[in-house]
Amino acid sequence: MSVGGRPGEPADRGEVSRPRILVIEDEAAIARVVRGYLERDGFEVVVMDDGETGVAAARESPPDVVVLDLMLPGIDGLEVCRRLRTFSDAYVIMLTARTEELDRLVGLSSGADDYVGKPFSAPELVARVRAMLRRPRSGTRQGQATRQLGDLTIDVGAREVRRGAQRVELTRTEFDLLDALTEQPRRVLSRDQLFEQVWGGQWFGDRHVVDVHVANLRRKLGDDAQSPRYIRTLRGFGYGLGGDT
Numbered sequence: 001m002s003v004g005g006r007p008g009e010p011a012d013r014g015e016v017s018r019p020r021i022l023v024i025e026d027e028a029a030i031a032r033v034v035r036g037y038l039e040r041d042g043f044e045v046v047v048m049d050d051g052e053t054g055v056a057a058a059r060e061s062p063p064d065v066v067v068l069d070l071m072l073p074g075i076d077g078l079e080v081c082r083r084l085r086t087f088s089d090a091y092v093i094m095l096t097a098r099t100e101e102l103d104r105l106v107g108l109s110s111g112a113d114d115y116v117g118k119p120f121s122a123p124e125l126v127a128r129v130r131a132m133l134r135r136p137r138s139g140t141r142q143g144q145a146t147r148q149l150g151d152l153t154i155d156v157g158a159r160e161v162r163r164g165a166q167r168v169e170l171t172r173t174e175f176d177l178l179d180a181l182t183e184q185p186r187r188v189l190s191r192d193q194l195f196e197q198v199w200g201g202q203w204f205g206d207r208h209v210v211d212v213h214v215a216n217l218r219r220k221l222g223d224d225a226q227s228p229r230y231i232r233t234l235r236g237f238g239y240g241l242g243g244d245t
Contacts, residue, residue: 020046024048025067052075054080065132067095068095174220228242
């Protein structure tokens with residue numbers, strides 16, 4: 001899977017493609033409210049009420065954003081998210097009544113981009129979806145078309161990463177973090193700076209997502225946080241390139 005380009009903005013005219021939102025939620029009342037608000041805001045919405053059919057729907061017609069309930073019949077939201085990440089780079093917002101820190105971290109570690117606790121405000125959820133689709137893409141920033149970091153090759157235009165000859169499969173968020181870090185190799189970025197560059201100024205989420213997604217990125221790159229080759233941690237501040245300090 002190579003990481004796709006920026007999703008289209010909501011349509012002003014009928015002939016323009018609208019962003020597609022896949023809602024996987026087994027509580028009919030919640031699904032109906034979410035669908036209504038999203039459609040009113042101009043999105044194309046598909047609703048599935050279990051994990052298996054949700055994954056199948058994402059394969060058949062790729063969504064731009066997936067709104068995913070954690071507690072589902074059959075396979076749960078964590079497994080759905082893991083399966084989605086084997087073929088889809090759609091943004092994923094996970095919905096759950098379980099808002100404990102550990103549950104939130106597990107949800108983000110499975111590949112979700114954001115985490116919303118129930119009960120939630122439907123207008124706020126729509127705003128989060130819109131914020132995702134407005135997130136700055138790396139292709140809009142200046143920088144080398146191809147960057148080298150040790151044995152990593154980062155093709156900014158194609159949004160692809162290779163370690164040696166092997167392609168590294170990254171989500172949109174993971175690629176954007178790597179892009180931000182390698183755009184100016186000598187620069188160390190704080191968590192707030194990474195949050196601003198990758199998630200954008202309109203984002204509602206918790207800045208702790210930066211750490212979770214950096215951990216996911218390191219794992220996929222085969223980078224050891226204790227003895228890093230690619231991404232170093234400046235404790236209490238943020239991240240940069242090279243060995244740990």
